[in-house]
Amino acid sequence: MRTLGVEEEFLLVDPDSGEPRAVGSTVLRRAGEGELTAELQAEQVETATDPVRDLGDLLGEIHVRRAEAARAARAAGVEAVPLATPPVAADAHVSPSPRYRAMVERFGRTGRQQLTCACHVHVAVDSAEEAVGALDRIRPWLAVLIALSVNSPFWSGADTGYAGFRSQVWGRWPSAGPTGPYGSAAAYRELTEALLGTDTLLDEGMLYFDARLSHQHPTLEVRVADVCREPADAVLVAALTRALVETAAREWAVGVPADPVRTEVLRLAAWRASRSGLDDDLLDPRTWRPAPAADVVRALVDHVRPALDDAGDLDTVGELWHALAARRPGATHQRRAFEKGGDLRAVVLDALAARD
Template sequence: MTRTVGVEEEFLLVQNRSPFLAAEGERVVAQAERSAAHDSEGNFDQEFMQQQAELGTAPHASIEDLLADLRGRRAALAEAARSRGVRLVPSATSPLDEDVTTTADERYERMTRAFGRVAMAQLACGMHVHVSIASPEEGVAVLDRIRGRLPLLRALSANSPFLAGEDTGYASYRTVLWGQWPTAGVPDVFGSVEEYERVRAGLVASGAALDEAMICFDARLSARYPTVEVRACDVCADAEDAGTIAALIRAMVSTAAEDAAAGVEAPPIRSDLLRAATWRAARWGMEDRLVEPLTGDLVGAWDLVDDLLDDVASALKESGDEMLVREGLARIRERGTGARQQREARREGGFGAVVDDLVGRT
């Protein structure tokens, strides 16, 4: 089975020649939809905050095709932003101010009433990777078997060290902000579709989620598509990093599905240990040791990457993505994650240089 993969990315909008965010999301998205030549399966969309804009690719069997689609949509959204006198910034939190305006939408208004300050703090931009599945049963089996690797994906994509003109000390401060939602994080093993649906319905009934779309697990069954949706990652500064991570996630999904079909049990990883692993990934990214999910030991971050590559080697070869992923990971290892790049830009020229560098990467 050749699994398709698609990517959704969220971006900040920043005023030109001014250190402030721009409440232009609705108009930027409308302009992108009018002017871009794109197929009907992809999209541009508004986000919770007017200071954000989102794109979504079509599903692709080829990572090269996915990257071409992603670059084209980034370029179209960036041009739409320029037409409104603003800039598109691929950072998972704002290095500038936090002055936000919610998008006029009845559902967003209900979210604000229900969750208060937690909702208003969510100026956070993620990357969501969708990988096709044969059935919900296969999807739940995949979720149960990839949960231990989700903190490592967060570390690889870490791209949010700053918030409102301050260094947070984290590589992915988006993780901290997003973790305030009551349904966020890595859930327990489900074991069946029936249990997944029971948990989902219980969270909605409790008020912790307004609807199925507000199930904020780090990985979930998509509410709209026949896919597993991995939501652990920060938006990447570089499209090439997004393609590398998307290919790696597809290999993880394929490997997990094959393991489930062969009767391999889901790894018995405690959720409290995964919370610790998630915190450490958010705090340090790839710059320090991370938690080995089965043992709880602290090991080198890149040793965990090597272990993951060993686990998914067969799937990467079958999809033809082995060289693409290995070369992409080597680039991240050499120059660092987005968090390291943002900090280097700040040392060279302050937060203005951070924004300029990020804008250039779109």
């Protein structure tokens, strides 16, 4: 069974006003070495689980990392909350890193406004060739992971009309979004070198594809999900991601061709997922026509069922999906909290209550 790990990004907010606070460096000092890492903006921090095989262990790791972030944030006078965009309007402040400052200098408002929090899933791979083979074959299903995780309906004090507006903000980066099939590890490297050769991106870390080969770990990294309101939802996204990678790797190994779907269609699928999450139709990768979101999620589970079964994850994924379908993703809770509380601070408090 492949190991997997999860990285989660959190907003640092004032517990009274709900406004983001640029205290990332202070939170990192309070946390101690290695527990948290900085992000582009000083109003956020990132956690990372250890690689594990069992989904129960992953859930435990997420709880531990979230608790570590909470303790360090409180020691700095703020709270770390799982919100993928800031509901309360705020001016972001770049973290004190030469690389981050160079990014904002080069990309202007796109960099300055990237106060967004994602959930990244890493899945172990045996080789670059296997990883690229899997990348080519998971492409059609990544938008479904967006729909499962949507947790960003508000931006700068207003309802955006999207369930997952983070994807729209993130898409401003020139290297972000879905990609075409590569065919081989050599082709992936050639594209990487070509993009870096344009002198547009600062480095390989700015290859912000929806899914990519990690440049730090022997993993395939899927980067489409919002940070989830509930730890259990992050586990569901991670479990389906691992099953997608395993299914795709098996198909690659026996020569099943990748779906030749155009990148333009994948962009539409991602847009629909970020617009409505589970509350309206998604594009069904079996037909590339609209279908009820629940039907498309069930199609994804059917697609990866053998991999889930072999990993012993099938029942757990079924339980997690039924719980999410009944509870709904974070975007629904944010809007309910706003309607009930009458202000955006209520949205922050709701996310805080669900964090652990």
